[in-house]
Structures are given as structure tokens and as C-alpha cells.
Amino acid sequence: xxxxxxxxxxxxxxxxxxxxxxxxxxxxxxxxxxxxxxxxxxxxxxxxxxxxxxxxxxxxxxxxxxxxxxxxxxxxxxxxxxxxxxxxxxxxxxxxxxxxxxxxxxxxxxxxxxxxxxxxxxxxxxxxxxxxxxxxxxxxxxxxxxxxxxxxxxxxxxxxxxxxxxxxxxxxxxxxxxxxxxxxxxxxxxxxxxxxxxxxxxxxxxxxxxxxxxxxxxxxxxxxxxxxxxxxxxxxxxxxxxxxxxxxxxxxxxxxxxxxxxxxxxxxxxxxxxxxxxxxxxxxxxxxxxxxxxxxxxxxxxxxxxxxxxxxxxxxxxxxxxxxxxxxxxxxxxxxxxxxxx
Amino acid sequence: xxxxxxxxxxxxxxxxxxxxxxxxxxxxxxxxxxxxxxxxxxxxxxxxxxxxxxxxxxxxxxxxxxxxxxxxxxxxxxxxxxxxxxxxxxxxxxxxxxxxxxxxxxxxxxxxxxxxxxxxxxxxxxxxxxxxxxxxxxxxxxxxxxxxxxxxxxxxxxxxxxxxxxxxxxxxxxxxxxxxxxxxxxxxxxxxxxxxxxxxxxxxxxxxxxxxxxxxxxxxxxxxxxxxxxxxxxxxxxxxxxxxxxxxxxxxxxxxxxxxxxxxxxxxxxxxxxxxxxxxxxxxxxxxxxxxxxxxxxxxxxxxxxxxxxxxxxxxxxxxxxxxxxxxxxxxxxxxxxxxxx
DNA sequence: ATCGCGACTTGGAACGATCATATGCACAGG
DNA sequence: CCTGTGCATATGATCGTTCCAAGTCGCGAT
Numbered sequence: 001x002x003x004x005x006x007x008x009x010x011x012x013x014x015x016x017x018x019x020x021x022x023x024x025x026x027x028x029x030x031x032x033x034x035x036x037x038x039x040x041x042x043x044x045x046x047x048x049x050x051x052x053x054x055x056x057x058x059x060x061x062x063x064x065x066x067x068x069x070x071x072x073x074x075x076x077x078x079x080x081x082x083x084x085x086x087x088x089x090x091x092x093x094x095x096x097x098x099x100x101x102x103x104x105x106x107x108x109x110x111x112x113x114x115x116x117x118x119x120x121x122x123x124x125x126x127x128x129x130x131x132x133x134x135x136x137x138x139x140x141x142x143x144x145x146x147x148x149x150x151x152x153x154x155x156x157x158x159x160x161x162x163x164x165x166x167x168x169x170x171x172x173x174x175x176x177x178x179x180x181x182x183x184x185x186x187x188x189x190x191x192x193x194x195x196x197x198x199x200x201x202x203x204x205x206x207x208x209x210x211x212x213x214x215x216x217x218x219x220x221x222x223x224x225x226x227x228x229x230x231x232x233x234x235x236x237x238x239x240x241x242x243x244x245x246x247x248x249x250x251x252x253x254x255x256x257x258x259x260x261x262x263x264x265x266x267x268x269x270x271x272x273x274x275x276x277x278x279x280x281x282x283x284x285x286x287x288x289x290x291x292x293x294x295x296x297x298x299x300x301x302x303x304x305x306x307x308x309x310x311x312x313x314x315x316x317x318x319x320x321x322x323x324x325x326x327x328x329x330x331x332x333x334x335x336x337x338x339x340x341x342x
Numbered sequence: 343x344x345x346x347x348x349x350x351x352x353x354x355x356x357x358x359x360x361x362x363x364x365x366x367x368x369x370x371x372x373x374x375x376x377x378x379x380x381x382x383x384x385x386x387x388x389x390x391x392x393x394x395x396x397x398x399x400x401x402x403x404x405x406x407x408x409x410x411x412x413x414x415x416x417x418x419x420x421x422x423x424x425x426x427x428x429x430x431x432x433x434x435x436x437x438x439x440x441x442x443x444x445x446x447x448x449x450x451x452x453x454x455x456x457x458x459x460x461x462x463x464x465x466x467x468x469x470x471x472x473x474x475x476x477x478x479x480x481x482x483x484x485x486x487x488x489x490x491x492x493x494x495x496x497x498x499x500x501x502x503x504x505x506x507x508x509x510x511x512x513x514x515x516x517x518x519x520x521x522x523x524x525x526x527x528x529x530x531x532x533x534x535x536x537x538x539x540x541x542x543x544x545x546x547x548x549x550x551x552x553x554x555x556x557x558x559x560x561x562x563x564x565x566x567x568x569x570x571x572x573x574x575x576x577x578x579x580x581x582x583x584x585x586x587x588x589x590x591x592x593x594x595x596x597x598x599x600x601x602x603x604x605x606x607x608x609x610x611x612x613x614x615x616x617x618x619x620x621x622x623x624x625x626x627x628x629x630x631x632x633x634x635x636x637x638x639x640x641x642x643x644x645x646x647x648x649x650x651x652x653x654x655x656x657x658x659x660x661x662x663x664x665x666x667x668x669x670x671x672x673x674x675x676x677x678x679x680x681x682x683x684x
Numbered sequence: 685a686t687c688g689c690g691a692c693t694t695g696g697a698a699c700g701a702t703c704a705t706a707t708g709c710a711c712a713g714g
Numbered sequence: 715c716c717t718g719t720g721c722a723t724a725t726g727a728t729c730g731t732t733c734c735a736a737g738t739c740g741c742g743a744t
Contacts, residue, residue: 006463008700019724024702034722051463055400056700059729064397066444071433074426074629084416084426091413092447100465101445102408105434121348121393123442237633262633269634272615287422288630291579291604292611350730361694366732376692398730401699 007048016044027052058124067094067312068125070112071103072132081286082299083131086153089305090129097313099126113142120148127312133157133169135203140167149315151308155328157203168311168325170304174204174283175211177297177331181257181281182215184295184333188340190279191219194229194253196243196263208259208283229253233263240266248276255279255339261286264294268338279339293337300329349390358386369394406466409436409654412454413445414474423628424641425473428495431647432471439655441468455484462490469654475499475511477545482509491657493650497670499545510653510667512646516546516625517553519639519673523599523623524557526637526675530682532621533561536571536595538585538605550601550625571595575605582608590620597621597681603628606636610680621681635679642671 005011009020016023018041025032026041033041044050058064069087074080091101104119106112116139119125126149130139133154143150144167152169178195185193195212198205209230216226228251231243240263244256248270256278258264264282271278282289285298307327314320347353351362358365360383367374368383375383386392400406411429416422433443446461448454458481461467468491472481475496485492486509494511520537527535537554540547551572558568570593573585582605586598590612598620600606606624613620624631627640649669656662 006700009702010700020700021702021725022723025723028702032722037722051460053401053466053700054464055397055406055466056729057702058397059395059401059700059731060702062729071430073430074423080426080629081416081422084422087445088413088415088447091445095446103429103433103443103445104437105430118393122396124395124397265633269614272611287416291607348730351732352730362730363695363732364693367693370732374692379692395730398699399732401701401730402732404699 006053007050008053009050012041012044012048012050015048016041062124063126063316064124065098066100066102066123066125068102068104068116068119068128070115070131071105073105082284082301085301086131086305089302090309093306093309097309097319099309101129109137109139112139116143116148120146126316127151129153129308129312149312151311153304153308154204165326168315170308170311170327170329172299172304172329172331174208174331175214177283177299177333178208178211178257178259179215180331180333181283181295181297182212182219184335185255185257185279185281185339186215186219188255188279190255192225192229192251192253192255194231194244194247194251194256195258196231196233196240196247196256196267197259198235199232205259212257225251235260235262237262237266237269240264241270242266244270244278248278253278255281257281257283259283261289261294261296264289264296264338265292268292268294277340281333281339285334289334289336295336295339296334297331298334299331304329348395349392351392351394354383354386354390354392357390358383400466404466405468405658407440408442408444408465408467410444410446410458410461410467410470412457412473413447415447423630424626424643427643428473428647431644432651435648435651439651439661441651443471451479451481454481458485458490462488468658469493471495471650471654491654493653495646495650496546507668510657512650512653512669512671514641514646514671514673516550516673517556519625519641519675520550520553520599520601521557522673522675523625523637523639524554524561526677527597527599527621527623527681528557528561530597530621532597534567534571534593534595534597536573536586536589536593536598537600538573538575538582538589538598538609539601540577541574547601554599567593577602577604579604579608579611582606583612584608586612586620590618595620597623599623599625601625603631603636603638606631606638606680607634610634610636619682623675623681627676631676631678637678637681638676639673640676641673646671 009023013020013023018037022033022037023041026038030038094101104115106115116128128143128150130150130152131154133152133156135157140152140156155169155171156163156166182193193216195209197209213226231247233239233243244267247253256267258267258281261282261284264280265288268280271280280294282294282296285296289296310320310322314322351365355362355365360379364375365383368380372380436443446457448457458470470485470492472492472494473496475494475498477499482494482498497511497513498505498508524535537551539551555568573589575581575585586609589595598609600609600623603624603626606622607630610622613622622636624636624638627638631638652662652664656664
């Protein structure tokens with residue numbers, strides 16, 4: 001009983017009166033070991049407080065049970081909270097399955113790829129989780145080329161249909177989110193429902209805008225009015241405020257659906273200061289939305305993280321147990337005071 | 343040139359015409375190797391694209407160059423952004439020094455300690471960074487007892503003076519922050535400056551409140567008025583709004599300093615909706631503050647992370663180069679539209 | 685010419701796990 | 715009675731690095 005030395009497979013084996021390999025089998029291939037031997041070994045493991053050294057295992061197997069994720073700079077803390085919650089859920093799910101999350105930073109995609117390369121070479125990371133996918137994302141191609149398991153949180157955006165199945169991914173259906181927002185507002189009696197979205201070029205933005213537009217067309221609105229109800233501005237509270245003022249003056253909507261809580265917060269501020277009864281719906285259900293009573297489209301981040309992990313484990317262990325390699329989750333609307341009857 | 347096999351010390355040594363150990367020395371103890379030999383070895387390393395296996399190194403040395411950090415659940419995304427930015431800065435600094443950050447989650451301090459134990463045993467983590475320190479924090483004692491290097495982001499709060507030097511820590515001087523806020527407001531001509539803080543029991547809260555109180559006493563205000571200007575409410579936007587209404591009615595302040603941006607946002611909302619010219623100063627300079635034009639006390643999070651890392655490296659390598667084991671950083675005020683002349 | 689010394693280099697052992705292969709053993713079939 | 719089969723367990727080799735003790739080399743001193 002030397003308290004200073006960590007127990008190893010060898011010392012456990014000695015105590016249980018078996019060999020190294022038998023102890024290893026108890027842990028990694030229990031079906032090979034007879035029940036009574038297993039019991040004796042387990043007792044020895046508990047008695048000594050044995051825990052396997054991941055360094056030794058990693059050296060031998062080439063696997064580390066560690067996932068890599070790039071921590072992006074906090075551009076906008078309002079929307080940044082989305083990734084924060086995803087990260088927390090991912091860490092928790094991974095931990096429950098015996099995996100860890102290791103962070104790294106990079107200033108651009110090329111830097112991220114350089115980090116992949118270094119982490120794979122030195123730390124033997126098992127897989128990566130990519131966020132903020134975008135058009136012509138070279139990161140996915142780089143990893144795929146090298147047969148490194150990975151999932152993206154975000155669809156593979158691209159013009160060609162085969163891009164959609166390029167690699168495993170998890171995403172939230174933004175279009176369904178804005179559609180639900182419109183449905184909610186129409187149920188409350190709103191008809192002229194505006195949309196505050198981002199400028200062209202953002203695929204996520206197009207997706208969210210498309211849901212609103214489709215729902216409005218379904219409701220019988222024609223193209224001319226839709227164009228006047230649709231503002232495209234860069235993300236931000238101030239931009240949202242200015243945009244809603246223009247749209248209010250031009251098209252007199254009674255409600256507005258926004259591509260983000262930032263834009264929605266701007267709209268809400270204007271509405272409240274002008275005493276207007278404009279109903280506002282945001283997107284992402286950030287803590288700010290909860291704080292100011294803003295109805296918002298909530299992404300199921302916890303589930304997204306769980307599913308992303310499943311997709312990874314399928315590639316790593318085969319223990320993920322998923323059917324499809326593409327997972328599109330439906331968001332749900334969190335109703336608060338900002339959406340009321342017109 | 344076998345593309346399928348990673349280069350090892352051995353293959354580099356062969357190519358350079360030296361032995362394994364010499365290559366290792368070039369990397370870890372360059373002073374032992376003659377200059378021309380070093381050059382040849384370096385050339386071989388570059389030619390083969392050699393990168394040391396951290397698993398093998400870890401197995402031999404018992405060090406992993408990995409830091410552990412508990413990712414707390416996102417209680418309030420407004421203030422949660424503070425830890426988010428700290429984490430980003432920490433990851434970046436660590437990466438620059440050859441260290442990585444590994445995450446874990448836990449539901450309470452006991453769970454966190456269980457994770458320490460497991461991570462130390464299995465993954466040989468080199469050190470931990472603790473956040474959200476509080477009174478009678480058992481985590482620090484557990485780690486200290488086992489001689490595990492760690493730093494806390496947050497002072498060791500405790501009654502006895504010797505607690506302050508219990509272990510290395512980095513913190514931001516909240517008291518100096520609120521003091522600076524009061525000074526700023528007085529410079530603008532404000533005299534009756536209220537304070538929205540948290541209920542008793544939060545050491546961070548007491549610290550911030552103390553700065554305001556001291557500055558007000560310096561300005562010649564007496565205890566009676568101070569008590570009426572000081573509200574204690576749980577954190578949150580709604581709580582902030584209600585509290586400022588009470589204080590406005592009771593003590594008629596022209597400005598208010600808040601313990602958080604959440605409280606400040608509540609105060610600001612009330613001020614704007616009532617058309618009052620109340621000046622508001624928040625705390626933490628979260629992205630929300632920037633978004634809504636709220637003057638706020640900014641914590642130097644990037645520097646805090648850097649200093650925390652230095653304190654760790656001092657314990658690990660001796661390469662941190664710090665003098666003191668306690669680092670108290672001064673915050674600075676970010677002035678925006680919410681603070682104006684009365 | 686030999687020795688000693690310092691500067692540099694070398695090969696073996698070790699870290700703690702897993703892989704591949706070998707052995708012991710019980711039992712059934714020829 | 716011997717052999718083949720299958721299962722449970724044991725043994726040796728290996729992953730790639732660093733530690734350790736011993737080795738080689740050139741060069742000036744004796």
C-alpha cells in the first residue's frame with residue numbers, strides 16, 4: 001500500500017491474483033472474462049482506487065477521447081450566448097459519454113485548419129465540432145480529406161443539392177422558426193407583419209427570411225407589399241431601431257419578426273418609446289429576450305449538442321445510434337409580453 | 343518517406359544522422375547541443391514535419407500541458423458573457439504558451455472536486471483555473487492539500503486577513519470600479535447618486551457597494567441619505583426596474599450606479615420610458631451595454647486571463663515571471679450615452 | 685605519448701496501457 | 715487413450731517520448 005504511487009494495471013492484477021491483460025479485459029471486453037474473476041478484479045480496482053492512465057492508453061491506441069472545438073471571439077454577446085449554451089450542453093453530453101472537450105482559438109478558417117493539424121499531430125484529438133458553417137467552407141473539406149471525424153453545428157450551405165449530404169451535421173430549422181412566429185402573430189390577429197433581417201450573403205439569414213416570406217404568401221400577401229415589409233440591415237440594436245422606424249413609416253405593420261434578438265431589441269425599444277403597440281418577435285431566445293420580455297424563437301441547443309455528439313460517436317465508436325447523418329431540429333416559440341394583440 | 347506513418351524522434355534522428363536523444367535535446371535542452379548539429383536536426387524536423395506526441399511525452403513526464411476549467415451553466419447570459427470573454431482570453435493566452443484548456447461541467451462544488459480527482463488521475467491535468475470563488479470555498483483547500491497548481495479568478499473571500507494570501511488569485515477591483523463611476527457622475531455635475539446592488543451575502547456585491555459608499559462619503563454625504571439611496575435587490579432586469587422606481591420616488595436621485603448591467607438595463611428602461619434624465623452606469627460592460635448605449639464599468643478580462651496564466655506558469659514552469667501571487671486589476675469606465683449631465 | 689577533462693552523443697530502460705499470440709485447461713469425439 | 719476444440723487467462727512486444735548512465739571525441743596538460 002504505497003500511497004505515493006498510483007495504482008496501475010499491474011498492481012491491480014497482482015492484488016486480484018490475475019494478469020494485467022485480464023484486468024484490461026474486465027474494463028474493455030468484459031464478455032471475455034468469467035463472472036467470478038470479474039468480481040475479484042472489480043474489488044481490487046475499487047480497493048486500490050485504480051483509474052486508467054489516458055496517456056498510456058492514448059499512446060497505444062491512438063485515440064484520446066477528446067473533441068476539439070474552436071472558441072470564437074465574442075463578437076456580439078447577445079447572439080454569442082447561443083454558442084455558449086451549445087458549448088455547455090456539448091461538454092456535459094460528452095462528459096457523460098467519457099469524452100472531453102478541448103478548446104482552441106483561431107483568427108480565421110486558415111488558422112483553424114492549422115490548429116486541426118497541430119492538435120491531430122500532437123494531441124491525437126479524436127474529432128472536431130465545427131460551428132458557424134458558411135459557403136465554401138474549406139474546413140470541412142480539409143477534415144474529410146484526412147478522414148478525421150467531425151460534425152458541424154450548421155448545415156453545409158451550398159448551391160448544389162449534394163452539398164447537403166457532404167458530411168454529418170446538426171442544425172436548427174430557422175425557416176420553421178420564423179414561420180411559427182408569423183403563425184403565432186396571425187393567431188393574435190396581426191396581418192401586416194414586417195420582417196427585419198440581415199443583408200444578402202448570410203445563408204442563415206436567407207433561411208430565416210424565407211420562412212417569414214413563405215408564411216406571408218400563404219396568408220395571401222403579394223410580392224409588392226412583402227418587399228416593403230422586409231428590411232435588410234446589419235445585425236445590431238441600433239440598426240434594428242432605425243430599420244423599424246423606416247418600415248413603420250413606409251408600410252405600417254402591426255407586428256415584426258426579427259432575425260435576431262439584437263434587431264428585435266432595437267425594434268422593441270422604438271415601439272416602447274413611441275408608445276406604439278407593435279408586436280415584436282426575436283430570434284435565439286437569448287437571456288436578454290427573457291430579461292426584457294421579448295417573445296423569441298428558441299433553438300433547442302441542448303438537443304442539438306446531444307445529437308451532434310451522437311453523430312460523432314457513430315463515427316468513432318458506432319455507439320451514437322443515430323439513423324440519419326443530417327439532423328434538422330425544429331425550434332419553438334417562447335411567448336412573452338412583446339407579442340400582443342394588435 | 344512513408345506518408346502513412348507519422349515521423350517520430352527516431353526517424354528524425356536517422357535522417358539527421360544523430361541519435362534520438364540528441365533530437366530530444368534540440369527541442370528540450372538546446373544548450374546541450376552544438377550549433378551545427380542543431381541546424382541539421384532542425385532541418386530534418388522541418389523536412390519530415392515532425393511533431394512530438396504529447397501522449398508519449400505525458401506518459402513519460404507526467405505532465406500534459408493542459409489546464410482544466412469548469413464551464414458553469416449560463417444562469418444569466420448578460421453576466422455570463424463575462425466568463426465567456428475570460429475563457430476566450432484564457433484559451434488564447436494558454437495556446438500561445440503551449441498549453442490547452444480542457445472543459446468540464448459540474449452541478450456543485452462537490453461535483454467539481456470529483457471532476458478534479460478524475461481529471462488528475464486519468465488525464466494528468468497540470469493545473470486548474472477556478473471561477474466564482476465564494477466564502478468557505480472547499481475547492482481551493484482540496485487542491486492545495488494535494489499540491490495541485492491552481493489560480494482563482496476571484497479573490498479568496500473570507501473573514502480572516504490571512505485568507506487573502508491563501509493561494510494565487512487574480513481579481514478585478516469592483517470597489518474601484520464603482521468609485522470611478524461615482525467620480526465620473528460627479529464630474530458631470532451629479533450629486534444625488536443612487537446605488538442598485540444585490541442583497542447581503544454576495545462578497546462581490548459588498549465590494550462594489552463599498553466603492554460607491556466610500557465615494558459618496560468622500561463627497562460629503564451622510565449615512566441617512568445614503569441608506570435611502572441604496573437599494574438591495576436580486577439581479578435581473580425586472581428587479582432593477584422596480585428598484586429604481588422605488589428609489590426615484592423616495593430619494594430623487596439624478597443618477598444611479600448599478601452592480602450589474604442587468605440591473606442597469608432595468609433602470610435605463612424605466613428612465614427612458616418615464617422620460618426622466620436619470621443617468622445610469624452599469625457594471626461589466628457586457629455586449630448588451632454596448633448595444634443599448636449604457637455607460638458601464640469594464641473589467642480587463644483579457645489581462646485578467648493573461649495574469650492568471652502567468653500565475654499558473656510560475657507554479658508549473660517558473661516561466662510566468664510574476665512578482666506577486668495576488669493580482670488585483672483596476673477596471674475602467676466605458677462612457678456612453680446613458681450618463682449625461684443632470 | 686598518455687592521461688584527464690569537458691563537451692557532446694549514445695543506447696538501454698522506463699512510463700502504463702493494448703495488441704497479438706501463446707498457454708493451460710476442460711470437455712467431447714474418434 | 716489420444717487428440718481436437720473452445721474458452722479463460724498469461725506473456726511478450728509495442729506505442730514515442732524522456733531519464734539515466736555510459737560512451738566517444740578532441741584537445742591541452744603532464
